[in-house]
Amino acid sequence: MIPEAQALLTMKSETESSGSTCALLTPAIKSRLKGLASGQVLEVRVNDSTAREDIAAWCRLSGNELLSMMDDGPQGLRFFLRKK
Amino acid sequence: MPRVLINCTHGREDPERATLPFIVGNVAASADQEAVVLLTVEGVRNATKGYADTICKEGFQPLKEVMQSFVSNGGQIWACGACAKPRGITEGDLVSGAKMVSAASVVEWLASGASSLSF
Numbered sequence: 001m002i003p004e005a006q007a008l009l010t011m012k013s014e015t016e017s018s019g020s021t022c023a024l025l026t027p028a029i030k031s032r033l034k035g036l037a038s039g040q041v042l043e044v045r046v047n048d049s050t051a052r053e054d055i056a057a058w059c060r061l062s063g064n065e066l067l068s069m070m071d072d073g074p075q076g077l078r079f080f081l082r083k084k
Numbered sequence: 085m086p087r088v089l090i091n092c093t094h095g096r097e098d099p100e101r102a103t104l105p106f107i108v109g110n111v112a113a114s115a116d117q118e119a120v121v122l123l124t125v126e127g128v129r130n131a132t133k134g135y136a137d138t139i140c141k142e143g144f145q146p147l148k149e150v151m152q153s154f155v156s157n158g159g160q161i162w163a164c165g166a167c168a169k170p171r172g173i174t175e176g177d178l179v180s181g182a183k184m185v186s187a188a189s190v191v192e193w194l195a196s197g198a199s200s201l202s203f
Contacts, residue, residue: 022107023107023110023111023145024145026111027110027111027114027153027157029114030114030157031114057115058114058115061086061115061116062114063116
């Protein structure tokens with residue numbers, strides 16, 4: 001079951017490139033979450049495979065909850081994060 | 085809250101080494117860690133007004149943008165006082181969010197359990 005998201009963040013380069021979002025992704029997530037209330041869900045779409053580890057680590061550090069991750073193949077990855 | 089200290093020793097002469105500490109620091113700050121970027125040696129110049137404005141390594145965000153994002157996420161910029169003095173840099177030269185620190189402050193931060201990384 002796909003969680004219902006209240007906000008969307010898309011970070012995709014023209015071609016999938018591992019590590020391309022390393023410097024920008026988690027600060028961008030943090031910034032996007034500022035506009036949400038506690039308990040609301042942010043959907044993140046990205047085509048950088050290293051985001052699997054980046055987002056999981058960031059959630060462990062920050063205390064926000066990673067609800068699910070979906071691999072849409074060539075369309076990239078989708079993450080659903082619940083704001084703490 | 086966990087603490088980290090990222091040491092930056094380079095300025096305009098090595099844009100990649102000048103930028104990476106702030107990228108790592110910004111990721112730490114955005115993950116709710118207490119993050120400090122400590123500027124030493126030539127890196128201390130990054131803390132001065134206007135200096136970082138033209139530093140941009142291909143493939144990276146411009147240094148000025150990364151520094152601003154770092155500070156807005158709660159990160160602290162520490163400029164080594166001992167490194168600033170021989171370069172003629174004073175507190176009044178520093179950008180918003182930066183402050184001059186002594187070795188004792190650095191040691192105290194490390195002794196309190198901060199993890200460190202140097203570029």
